Amino acid sequence: MKGFVFKPALFSSLKGYKKETFMADLMAGVIVGIVALPLAIAFGIASGVSPEKGIITAIVAGFAISALGGSKVQIGGPTGAFIVIIYGIIQQYGMEGLAIATILAGIFLVLLGVFHLGTIIKYIPYPIVVGFTSGIALTIFTTQIKDLFGLTIESVPADFIEKWGVYFRHFNTIDWWSTGVGILSVILIAITPRFSKKIPGSLIAIIVMTVVAYLLKMYAGVTTIETIGDRFTIHSELPDANMPSMTWETIKELISPAITIAVLGAIESLLSATVADGVTGDRHNSNQELVGQGIANILSPIFGGIPATGAIARTMTNINNGGRTAVAGLIHAAVLLLIFLFLMPLAQYIPMACLAGVLVIVSYNMSGWRTFKQLLKNPKSDVTVLLITFFLTVIFDLTIAIEIGLVIACLLFMRRMAETTQVSVLTDEIDPNTESDVELHEEHLLIPEGVEVYEINGPYFFGIANRFEDIMQQMGNRPKVRIIRMRRVPFIDSTGIHNLTNFCEMSQRENIHIILSGVNEKVHKVLKKSNFYALLGEENICPNINAALDIARQFIRRE
Secondary structure, eight states, rough: OOOOOOOHHHHHHTTTOOOHHHHHHHHHHHHHHHHHHHHHHHHHHHHHHHHHHHHHHHHHHHHHHHHHHHSSHHHHHOEEEEEEEHHHHHHHHHHHHHHHHHHHHHHHHHHHHHOOOOHTTTTSSSSHHHHHHHHHHHHHHHHHHHHHTTTOOOOSSHHHHHHHHHHTTTTTGGOOOHHHHHHHHHHHHHHHHHOSSSSSSHHHHHHHHHHHHHHHHHSSOOOSOHHHHHOOOOSOOOOOOOOOOHHHHHHHHHHHHHHHHHHHHHHHHHHHHHHHHHHOOOOOOHHHHHHHHHHHHHHHHHHHHOOOOEEEEHHHHHTTOOOSTTTHHHHHHHHHHHHHHGGGGGGSSHHHHHHHHHHHHHHHHHOOOOHHHHHHHHHHHHHHHOOOOHHHHHSSSHHHHHHHHHHHHHHHHHHHHHHHEEEEEEESEOGGOOSSSSOOOOOOOOOOEEEEEEESSBBBBBBHHHHHHHHHHHHHOOSEEEEEEEOOOOBBBBBHHHHHHHHHHHHHHTTTTEEOOOOOHHHHHHHHHHHHHHOOGGGGSSSSSSHHHHHHHHHHOOO
């Protein structure tokens, strides 16, 4: 394996960089920065942190991802996928625990990239990705019910089922003014694309509903519409860098959520980069992208931010508005910084119901319900993984859902692999016209009396090794020679070697001669390295069935 070469996409973007390209990146960067503003605030609040932490994440992590990542057009920042896991970590470990978990996740992401594991992440089964994404979407929607309807609830429980129970018991406290703001926000966001592709609906909704709420309060005496300023104290200053104190005990406690953040961040960022490649015709460097994401997640909590990853919606906004190099992402971070420093105090007037409306749309787009519905028509194994991951995400948490989902997917995959491997027994003759390793083209290749030929067709790994041993025991008879044809065995693992060794030793104790036929070069190297040939002897490893039958006949004649 070649060593990792640190080469961010920004470096190649700057080669031959022209004024026309910069102007396109400038326009795209400004628009994406404006689009990212309401989302960063909404994701921050929904995650259980103050609104400015969401913007700080978009600034610090967004800059790092564009500067050091492997995609020319990727836009990074806080995303809806992290809301559930961040909220859970804060409830259990506090803000310092979140910072430590995020830094650990960043380190894991860097290691994934350095050790060229970027492509491995792409092999996570699609039903798992859809399952936990849809589960997160439903969870996000559930967390917004209180603010969307202006319910009066002192404390909302974290559990999904308990949360809905509390909502139903307190639905008589609904505030119709807040409900109107929330529903109108949803409608504005939904219809904006019909009139404007450039200006995001979330920004229009926030501006319009903030003005409406302010006018209602000033001139109509409506004071029940809760705003960001009623719940948070807004600070428009970048915090000093602060490294959380990390002990071995806290690291051990936070390893599991850190891995969840890393896996989720890797999946979402690489998925976003892949979608972007399909539109731009470019090709991202997945390992460099993970390194960039990792560094971003190390830096973000040091400056008071939360976990970040590549955001598909913002990345597509960047592309659709002309962004073609990483410079657009840097400009997007600079625009957010200027807004944060000079306009952040205005955020205190934004109604919480409006932000809830923004997140309702985010959760709807994130749910992928059409894809979910389509997957339900797939094989039962895929449906099982999909539903288990979905319900575990909703009822328990994302960490458990990903861990159990991956385990179930792996078990089902191994079962499928084992089913593709077949073991057959031949005792009479072999038809040379259907064989690939038969040299003689006679009508039939006769198997001598006292010889049995076993054909293994498929991978010889732990899923099939025990079954092969069971078949041998069921045969019951004792031939003088057993030929094991392995021409269609692409690989063998340690369990396969162990069972094959046991089978050969058992046969030798019964004075049965073992011959291997058609072993390919890859399997041959593994067997030789494991010292298997010391047991069998290399003279009993034959290139094809003809040679194996010749050795078998010689052995029988000597007997």
